[in-house]
Amino acid sequence: xxxxxxxxxxxxxxxxxxxxxxxxxxxxxxxxxxxxxxxxxxxxxxxxxxxxxxxxxxxxxxxxxxxxxxxxxxxxxxxxxxxxxxxxxxxxxxxxxxxxxxxxxxxxxxxxxxxxxxxxxxxxxxxxxxxxxxxxxxxxxxxxxxxxxxxxxxxxxxxxxxxxxxxxxxxxxxxxxxxxxxxxxxxxxxxxxxxxxxxxxxxxxxxxxxxxxxxxxxxxxxxxxxxxxxxxxxxxxxxxxxxxxxxxxxxxxxxxxxxxxxxxxxx
Amino acid sequence: xxxxxxxxxxxxxxxxxxxxxxxxxxxxxxxxxxxxxxxxxxxxxxxxxxxxxxxxxxxxxxxxxxxxxxxxxxxxxxxxxxxxxxxxxxxxxxxxxxxxxxxxxxxxxxxxxxxxxxxxxxxxxxxxxxxxxxxxxxxxxxxxxxxxxxxxxxxxxxxxxxxxxxxxxxxxxxxxxxxxxxxxxxxxxxxxxxxxxxxxxxxxxxxxxxxxxxxxxxxxxxxxxxxxxxxxxxxxxxxxxxxxxxxxxxxxxxxxxxxxxxxxxxxxxxxxxx
Amino acid sequence: xxxxxxxxxxxxxxxxxxxxxxxxxxxxxxxxxxxxxxxxxxxxxxxxxxxxxxxxxxxxxxxxxxxxxxxxxxxxxxxxxxxxxxxxxxxxxxxxxxxxxxxxxxxxxxxxxxxxxxxxxxxxxxxxxxxxxxxxxxxxxxxxxxxxxxxxxxxxxxxxxxxxxxxxxxxxxxxxxxxxxxxxxxxxxxxxxxxxxxxxxxxxxxxxxxxxxxxxxxxxxxxxxxxxxxxxxxxxxxxxxxxxxxxxxxxxxxxxxxxxxxxxxxxxxxxxxxxxxxxxxxx
Numbered sequence: 001x002x003x004x005x006x007x008x009x010x011x012x013x014x015x016x017x018x019x020x021x022x023x024x025x026x027x028x029x030x031x032x033x034x035x036x037x038x039x040x041x042x043x044x045x046x047x048x049x050x051x052x053x054x055x056x057x058x059x060x061x062x063x064x065x066x067x068x069x070x071x072x073x074x075x076x077x078x079x080x081x082x083x084x085x086x087x088x089x090x091x092x093x094x095x096x097x098x099x100x101x102x103x104x105x106x107x108x109x110x111x112x113x114x115x116x117x118x119x120x121x122x123x124x125x126x127x128x129x130x131x132x133x134x135x136x137x138x139x140x141x142x143x144x145x146x147x148x149x150x151x152x153x154x155x156x157x158x159x160x161x162x163x164x165x166x167x168x169x170x171x172x173x174x175x176x177x178x179x180x181x182x183x184x185x186x187x188x189x190x191x192x193x194x195x196x197x198x199x200x201x202x203x204x205x206x207x208x209x210x211x212x213x214x215x216x217x218x219x220x221x222x223x224x225x226x227x228x229x230x231x232x233x234x235x236x237x238x239x240x241x242x243x244x245x246x247x248x249x250x251x252x253x254x255x256x257x258x259x260x261x262x263x264x265x266x267x
Numbered sequence: 268x269x270x271x272x273x274x275x276x277x278x279x280x281x282x283x284x285x286x287x288x289x290x291x292x293x294x295x296x297x298x299x300x301x302x303x304x305x306x307x308x309x310x311x312x313x314x315x316x317x318x319x320x321x322x323x324x325x326x327x328x329x330x331x332x333x334x335x336x337x338x339x340x341x342x343x344x345x346x347x348x349x350x351x352x353x354x355x356x357x358x359x360x361x362x363x364x365x366x367x368x369x370x371x372x373x374x375x376x377x378x379x380x381x382x383x384x385x386x387x388x389x390x391x392x393x394x395x396x397x398x399x400x401x402x403x404x405x406x407x408x409x410x411x412x413x414x415x416x417x418x419x420x421x422x423x424x425x426x427x428x429x430x431x432x433x434x435x436x437x438x439x440x441x442x443x444x445x446x447x448x449x450x451x452x453x454x455x456x457x458x459x460x461x462x463x464x465x466x467x468x469x470x471x472x473x474x475x476x477x478x479x480x481x482x483x484x485x486x487x488x489x490x491x492x493x494x495x496x497x498x499x500x501x502x503x504x505x506x507x508x509x510x511x512x513x514x515x516x517x518x519x520x521x522x523x524x525x526x527x528x529x530x531x532x533x534x535x536x537x538x539x540x541x
Numbered sequence: 542x543x544x545x546x547x548x549x550x551x552x553x554x555x556x557x558x559x560x561x562x563x564x565x566x567x568x569x570x571x572x573x574x575x576x577x578x579x580x581x582x583x584x585x586x587x588x589x590x591x592x593x594x595x596x597x598x599x600x601x602x603x604x605x606x607x608x609x610x611x612x613x614x615x616x617x618x619x620x621x622x623x624x625x626x627x628x629x630x631x632x633x634x635x636x637x638x639x640x641x642x643x644x645x646x647x648x649x650x651x652x653x654x655x656x657x658x659x660x661x662x663x664x665x666x667x668x669x670x671x672x673x674x675x676x677x678x679x680x681x682x683x684x685x686x687x688x689x690x691x692x693x694x695x696x697x698x699x700x701x702x703x704x705x706x707x708x709x710x711x712x713x714x715x716x717x718x719x720x721x722x723x724x725x726x727x728x729x730x731x732x733x734x735x736x737x738x739x740x741x742x743x744x745x746x747x748x749x750x751x752x753x754x755x756x757x758x759x760x761x762x763x764x765x766x767x768x769x770x771x772x773x774x775x776x777x778x779x780x781x782x783x784x785x786x787x788x789x790x791x792x793x794x795x796x797x798x799x800x801x802x803x804x805x806x807x808x809x810x811x812x813x814x815x816x817x818x819x820x821x822x823x824x
Contacts, residue, residue, distance in 0.1 A: 034362070040355035041420040043363070051412040051421070058411035082310035089307050124523035128402065128490040132507050137331050138324030142314035147321070175658035178618055179733060180648025180675035185682055189671050193662040216402040219493060223314065229403070233410060245399060252398035280707060285666060285692040288711055293686065
């Protein structure tokens with residue numbers, strides 16, 4: 001037997017069997033859930049085959065893009081851009097103290113638990129729902145859009161910031177604490193300088209994200225290009241809608257490039 | 268950035284030097300802050316965003332909050348269907364893009380692509396898919412194929428394909444050249460290099476991003492109903508639009524709880540992967 | 542070199558008693574009073590330790606790793622709060638202090654670390670000025686603007702710590718060598734004008750030449766202002782050379798306490814639980 005010849009050599013490592021009954025059951029359950037989801041989402045090849053020609057028809061309707069009335073796009077364009085900038089600015093500023101309050105290694109549990117709960121709500125509700133809520137509360141226009149995106153950004157950025165702070169070097173925080181600095185000074189001087197590049201890169205990512213979302217906030221009346229787009233679509237002016245979509249794509253692409261350059265400069 | 272400040276050409280020493288450096292660094296920051304503030308103030312002016320208006324609106328906000336309580340539990344009986352639908356849409360909209368994005372990333376990444384112009388074309392396509400928000404995709408698709416979960420799932424798929432594709436090709440490009448060369452020297456072909464050299468290396472990153480997008484898509488799927496693309500969003504937005512705030516808060520509560528649970532699960536899964 | 546300053550009187554669990562005639566003539570600087578620290582209720586890191594350290598003493602804690610040296614030291618500025626017992630500094634109990642008083646007390650205790658614990662992305666001089674954070678008002682703290690006075694002190698302290706090249710002061714802290722980093726850490730501690738210096742393995746990450754230089758520097762600083770030092774150190778030869786008093790810890794208890802000269806082979810074996818040079822049942 002082959003085993004006898006190698007009996008005195010290094011013992012072979014024991015490989016666990018690949019297909020245990022347990023794993024097969026788990027795989028079957030996952031496959032089942034997945035199949036059920038595909039059916040529930042009405043996502044079948046038949047559906048796709050039926051749908052794609054219609055998509056194509058719509059695309060044909062959308063081209064060529066029409067420049068008719070392009071001058072009226074300037075205001076919503078700037079509005080969208082500025083909603084993104086304002087929300088990111090407010091969000092990034094507010095998320096510093098909130099991120100501090102959400103960090104496990106900075107504040108006692110009876111502060112960070114409630115703060116995290118609130119942040120979960122900020123994040124759990126989609127931007128559009130926030131916008132809808134504030135449109136009802138403060139009226140139509142860019143302002144509810146800014147508030148909605150700010151709230152969502154605070155939820156996201158604070159969580160990311162607090163996670164970064166919790167992962168920061170304990171020694172550095174200890175050294176700051178040992179000098180007699182109060183808690184928030186320890187955060188500001190011990191943790192922030194280290195997590196700063198990460199914080200900037202998250203902020204830039206959410207700038208991109210916020211601007212992208214700002215383009216659809218108009219669907220609920222919260223200002224920006226979305227209002228125009230909704231109008232065009234409901235009037236079946238697909239060619240004008242295409243122009244708006246192209247503007248959106250260009251705007252986000254430029255911002256994405258800008259973020260990349262800024263991120264490189266920070267490192 | 269090794270030096271915070273280059274002092275080799277400055278003819279000062281001791282405290283005067285330190286004060287000089289402090290002034291220069293501060294001036295730099297002051298200019299930066301001034302630029303940012305100028306942009307922000309102009310943006311606020313342009314969009315009529317002012318805190319006074321927010322102050323005026325705040326009683327409305329409180330009144331609105333007051334009208335949300337106590338929650339009306341009536342919609343609980345009818346939301347289970349749309350809720351499951353939402354989660355199903357998100358699951359399919361997250362998993363379906365993985366192979367598509369992978370395939371496209373293979374052609375887009377500079378280290379694996381062969382045809383230069385095709386790579387650039389794929390990048391432009393991915394960028395377009397990514398920059399159009401899923402809600403906008405949903406709106407376009409609803410007007411093309413009609414109401415239902417199908418356009419919703421397709422919208423999530425398209426947007427996620429763009430986002431994941433971009434991430435995938437960036438990750439592939441970041442893979443160490445050494446691994447690729449070692450593979451090449453064994454005589455592996457391009458496909459083998461991809462499956463046995465690149466894929467195992469980037470698998471943890473891929474899993475992490477997929478989980479992140481699962482989270483993202485779950486949240487997005489809750490609003491697709493706004494434009495008629497299925498899921499719980501229709502019930503939610505119509506409750507708010509019809510001023511049924513007590514019902515809206517119930518639906519919102521359920522959404523927040525479920526999203527938080529999923530968030531925790533995927534965070535736990537992610538920390539095990541990394 | 543190993544000059545014994547001050548005095549102490551107490552019984553030690555290991556049976557080694559140290560007493561001197563002039564005990565009680567002056568108040569001790571630090572009293573460790575029945576200090577106990579346990580984690581999760583049963584893992585005991587520090588077990589009912591009593592110590593009394595006088596002003597100007599150069600105390601070195603030694604013992605096997607994981608025996609509670611660092612834990613004991615971190616109690617002295619309350620970075621770790623005790624489970625039972627307390628620390629008394631200048632007659633005041635730290636456990637009874639309000640947060641503000643505790644911060645004030647901490648600002649008078651300098652601390653240096655094995656890994657230096659500088660903030661990598663800040664300049665050297667900013668790192669040093671962090672030692673003045675306790676005195677900086679909120680607005681100045683938020684805008685990272687230290688006063689002219691802080692700058693003057695920082696430069697002075699950097700020079701006292703042996704860093705004379707001004708080009709270094711404006712470099713990022715992570716561009717320095719190990720020895721330079723520890724000097725910056727010492728300057729950060731000096732700017733606090735400490736009455737007590739805590740040092741946690743300050744030379745473990747340095748090369749031999751720097752080890753002596755740093756220990757001598759700390760000794761000189763302490764002698765000049767009659768500062769009390771509590772240091773953990775695993776180099777017994779160096780400990781004997783520099784310390785005025787050596788405290789050996791074993792399993793959370795004091796197993797040896799005395800001047801450097803009295804630390805003989807038997808005492809070392811007692812601390813490390815060794816018989817005939819072999820380790821017996823240490824964790």
